[in-house]
Amino acid sequence: MDPTPSSKTTLLKITLKCFYGFESILADELKELGYPETELLNRAVQIKGTWADVYKLNLYCRCAIAVLVEIDHFYIQSEEDLYKRALRIKWHELFDVKKTFAIKGAIFSPIFKNTHYPFLLVKDAIVDTFKSKADERPNIDVKKPSVLFDLYIKDKEVTISVNTSGLPLFQRGYRTAVGPAPLNEVVAACLVRMSGWDRKQTLVDPFCGSGTLLAEAALLATGIPSNIERQHFAFKNLKNYDAALWESIYESAPRVVRQLPCQLIGGDISDEMVLKARRNLRTFSFGRFIEIQAAPFDKLKVEAPVFILTNPPYDERLATDIEELYGNLGSWLKHQMAPSKVGIISGSLEGFHAIGLKAAAKHRVFNGDIECEFRKYELFEGKKALN
Numbered sequence: 001m002d003p004t005p006s007s008k009t010t011l012l013k014i015t016l017k018c019f020y021g022f023e024s025i026l027a028d029e030l031k032e033l034g035y036p037e038t039e040l041l042n043r044a045v046q047i048k049g050t051w052a053d054v055y056k057l058n059l060y061c062r063c064a065i066a067v068l069v070e071i072d073h074f075y076i077q078s079e080e081d082l083y084k085r086a087l088r089i090k091w092h093e094l095f096d097v098k099k100t101f102a103i104k105g106a107i108f109s110p111i112f113k114n115t116h117y118p119f120l121l122v123k124d125a126i127v128d129t130f131k132s133k134a135d136e137r138p139n140i141d142v143k144k145p146s147v148l149f150d151l152y153i154k155d156k157e158v159t160i161s162v163n164t165s166g167l168p169l170f171q172r173g174y175r176t177a178v179g180p181a182p183l184n185e186v187v188a189a190c191l192v193r194m195s196g197w198d199r200k201q202t203l204v205d206p207f208c209g210s211g212t213l214l215a216e217a218a219l220l221a222t223g224i225p226s227n228i229e230r231q232h233f234a235f236k237n238l239k240n241y242d243a244a245l246w247e248s249i250y251e252s253a254p255r256v257v258r259q260l261p262c263q264l265i266g267g268d269i270s271d272e273m274v275l276k277a278r279r280n281l282r283t284f285s286f287g288r289f290i291e292i293q294a295a296p297f298d299k300l301k302v303e304a305p306v307f308i309l310t311n312p313p314y315d316e317r318l319a320t321d322i323e324e325l326y327g328n329l330g331s332w333l334k335h336q337m338a339p340s341k342v343g344i345i346s347g348s349l350e351g352f353h354a355i356g357l358k359a360a361a362k363h364r365v366f367n368g369d370i371e372c373e374f375r376k377y378e379l380f381e382g383k384k385a386l387n
């Protein structure tokens with residue numbers, strides 16, 4: 001594997017990182033994007049591809065949080081081995097001494113008593129490589145590095161990659177207005193896929209907040225890349241950055257639609273959140289086609305059957321009587337929305353219990369650090385959906 005400037009057609013080992021539990025969702029997305037050969041790892045999926053694929057995946061992949069390209073892979077017996085092997089990497093061919101860098105990653109190895117130490121060793125190897133070439137060293141910037149490396153050590157096995165995304169890919173660039181409890185954009189994109197929505201049926205989010213689920217659903221239905229509004233990609237700071245290649249990929253991406261292939265409706269009880277959702281969605285050409293109603297969920301003007309995908313309030317960030325709210329939600333679904341399909345993400349098991357409907361499927365997921373469940377329901381007219 002040679003990820004250096006001259007290797008435009010070389011096949012690279014590309015690792016797409018994802019959130020807990022979404023590996024198979026990401027693999028499905030990769031298949032749809034034209035990468036049928038996938039290997040599922042823990043919180044990641046691996047494929048092979050070229051630098052053009054790396055650029056495309058950063059733009060198009062909705063379910064990944066970072067796109068890594070392997071630089072080196074080796075085995076060590078001691079701490080010292082890590083420094084020695086890292087010193088063999090041609091760091092000066094990867095990035096310019098004027099760029100800042102940082103190393104992040106994960107260490108699961110008894111070789112290292114202090115898990116910060118391996119990062120220091122690789123940092124030293126990078127700095128010493130530059131010093132030996134030009135007596136100049138690049139600076140470290142942990143918060144906003146131009147170039148980000150990923151170090152992963154499992155027992156004796158070391159993988160060093162360059163993180164071609166830099167800032168995580170959920171920083172899409174379209175969500176400028178948020179409320180107190182926004183859903184992570186990558187989680188939203190994964191849930192849209194996991195829900196089984198067919199991209200044609202009317203989709204309703206009755207607790208839409210800043211509109212994340214609606215935005216990701218509309219992006220998927222229109223084929224517009226979720227990262228079309230994002231400016232930052234760390235691959236632009238690498239020495240092998242091919243601006244013409246990136247521009248041809250970016251310019252050929254779809255971005256303007258004259259209509260939506262389906263109806264999307266949002267609602268929120270808060271006037272402020274309704275304005276924020278509208279503002280975020282109008283970043284896109286499809287924004288004006290998405291109707292956002294300022295209303296409590298049970299007063300929404302929608303007619304069943306629809307596909308409901310939503311994230312009701314569930315934690316201390318939004319003071320709410322959970323039992324009452326979810327109880328009312330369950331009654332509304334049962335009595336007003338059957339026959340419909342429903343997907344709900346919530347961190348409140350008490351809330352799910354209060355809904356009083358039997359879930360067709362349950363998935364453990366995380367919204368940032370908050371452990372949640374995503375439950376799917378099928379509402380039938382009659383008694384079938386009741387507990």
Ligand SMILES: C[S@@+](CC[C@H](N)C(=O)[O-])C[C@H]1O[C@@H](n2cnc3c(N)ncnc32)[C@H](O)[C@@H]1O
Nearest residue numbers: 182183207209210212268269270296297311313
């Ligand atoms: C967890 S937030 C949704 C966040 C959203 N997914 C996002 O990414 O911004 C829950 C939203 O439900 C709204 N809400 C609370 N009670 C409601 C009700 N009875 N009817 C409709 N919306 C309600 C809140 O104003 C809040 O915006």
